[in-house]
Amino acid sequence: MKIAALLLLLAAAAAKDPYPKACIDCHKGPMKLSVMLAKPNPALAAKVQPFAPAGVKLTGKHPAVTAAYKSIPAKCMPCHSATAKTTAPMPKIMHTLHSGTECTACHKFNPATAEQVVPSGPES
Numbered sequence: 608m609k610i611a612a613l614l615l616l617l618a619a620a621a622a623k624d625p626y627p628k629a630c631i632d633c634h635k636g637p638m639k640l641s642v643m644l645a646k647p648n649p650a651l652a653a654k655v656q657p658f659a660p661a662g663v664k665l666t667g668k669h670p671a672v673t674a675a676y677k678s679i680p681a682k683c684m685p686c687h688s689a690t691a692k693t694t695a696p697m698p699k700i701m702h703t704l705h706s707g708t709e710c711t712a713c714h715k716f717n718p719a720t721a722e723q724v725v726p727s728g729p730e731s
């Protein structure tokens with residue numbers, strides 16, 4: 608019994624991470640963020656609205672952010688900081704839009720620092 612449990616743990620540890628680069632490994636092809644955020648999307652804005660600063664009404668028209676798609680999510684963060692005045696902070700947007708997604712699809716453990724980090728990279 609104990610050995611079976613240990614083997615299960617080892618198997619889980621050895622399982623390959625399907626999204627080692629997080630965002631950009633999932634958001635490909637028609638799911639590319641440069642494609643998804645290019646179209647006005649009031650339904651998306653409505654999901655994020657509860658986390659926007661008081662008094663800000665989201666339109667669902669995302670500004671053009673060509674440079675940001677070169678390092679996702681690092682280059683999304685400055686506009687979507689905790690103190691952003693015109694839109695919601697990135698962690699709240701991410702967590703509310705991916706509430707059914709496993710944490711480790713985005714957060715990767717760095718054994719050297721014992722921190723969970725979200726890696727960034729360019730769209731391909």
Ligand code: HEC
Pocket residue numbers: 626629630631633634640643644648651679680701704705708712713725
């Ligand atoms: C495991 C796969 C996966 C990962 C990893 C992932 N996403 Fe997503 N994301 C999805 C799915 C699925 C949706 C819902 C798509 C839909 O509604 O058609 C989504 C929706 C979104 C949306 C809303 C797009 C829209 O037009 O509705 C944004 C923005 C987004 N993700 C950004 C990100 C960012 C930034 C990261 C990394 C921090 C990330 N995602 C990581 C799967 C993923």
Ligand code: HEC
Pocket residue numbers: 640648651652655664665666667668669670672675676679680682683684686687693694695700
């Ligand atoms: C130049 C600043 C800026 C950058 C960079 C930026 N955003 Fe935004 N974002 C905004 C603003 C402003 C809004 C509010 C737009 C609205 O709805 O009126 C917004 C809204 C959103 C929304 C809610 C939907 C909407 O249109 O309101 C999502 C999701 C989002 N951003 C994701 C991202 C992702 C992912 C990145 C990186 C690829 C990113 N943003 C980079 C400024 C930025």
Ligand code: HEC
Pocket residue numbers: 680697698699701702705708709710711712713714723724725
């Ligand atoms: C779709 C990608 C994605 C998923 C899935 C995700 N996160 Fe995050 N999370 C982020 C991003 C992006 C940030 C902001 C960047 C950073 O802090 O490194 C963040 C930040 C955080 C933070 C610190 C900032 C804050 O205010 O919340 C915590 C804590 C956190 N996540 C916990 C979780 C937990 C727990 C889960 C699973 C239940 C989870 N996350 C799932 C993308 C994700």
